[in-house]
């Protein structure tokens with residue numbers, strides 16, 4: 001370790017999740033899946049029901065038609081494809097609704113997950129390309145489910161009125177927290193002077209700027225757990241949003257089971273939207289996952305399902321499950337399109 005043995009939390013989180021071979025997303029442990037018996041730690045929406053991908057495919061089809069009409073190419077770019085489940089659902093459903101796809105690109109930083117994706121997507125191998133770097137000009141539809149909330153965050157702690165950056169030191173007994181005075185601040189004032197732990201998000205914001213540089217025509221849709229700024233930095237949210245997941249149990253200590261548990265923090269949608277906007281993207285929609293899926297026809301797709309798969313669909317939209325907490329938002333460049341998933345329930349005004 002450098003800096004006298006002190007590592008800022010974002011660097012610790014980067015290593016704990018992505019260090020080649022050892023980090024949580026880089027090693028061979030199961031990670032994503034339905035039940036703890038499989039050794040998995042958490043479930044994401046595409047793993048829960050294929051109808052998640054089918055609804056998004058309806059949306060992508062509309063975007064691809066509009067991009068083509070504006071002179072662009074019918075490509076899909078997926079960031080952070082996990083087990084490849086969403087990619088499979090999208091490729092299958094786009095084929096099912098006869099939506100022509102020029103190319104499906106996947107940008108994945110974990111080589112272990114890239115191998116899992118290649119295995120799962122064998123049937124579509126002729127249509128899919130894994131990219132190591134973004135093309136200079138991206139045209140089409142961009143999608144990412146739970147990618148921004150898997151990016152490292154910085155931790156800030158206000159103690160007795162003074163702001164500190166929280167970092168990690170190695171002690172004989174293992175890793176421990178150490179706070180150092182800092183000039184860093186949350187993006188808005190936190191009312192009161194009580195002790196307050198929170199996160200800031202330089203990596204997701206930088207990601208938005210990079211996307212803006214590369215997307216020349218199209219629409220990007222991201223789905224993540226998060227809040228607009230006023231909710232994120234509410235004075236009562238004094239313990240932040242950092243969470244870990246291990247065997248389908250959540251906890252708040254990222255300094256244990258390093259490499260064996262997921263670490264995640266909610267996204268500050270306002271900060272990401274501003275970074276995107278400043279870099280030339282238009283922020284054109286923000287709504288709950290439940291709303292987006294209902295707008296894309298989830299209920300009619302679920303009508304003929306048996307009880308068990310229908311219960312999984314309910315989890316996608318129930319307010320106390322993913323329906324309210326997980327949010328969709330979309331950005332665009334060069335297209336002014338009233339898109340399907342945001343026709344009702346748009347909350348962009350809250351960003």
Ligand SMILES: C[S@@+](CC[C@H](N)C(=O)[O-])C[C@H]1O[C@@H](n2cnc3c(N)ncnc32)[C@H](O)[C@@H]1O
Nearest residue numbers: 025044080081082107108109110145146147150
């Ligand atoms: C929580 S998992 C979500 C996986 C999948 N999208 C799903 O919904 O099941 C996060 C994924 O994002 C990937 N990831 C994280 N940061 C990334 C980045 N900067 N670029 C591309 N992939 C990234 C991880 O390796 C992993 O595949």
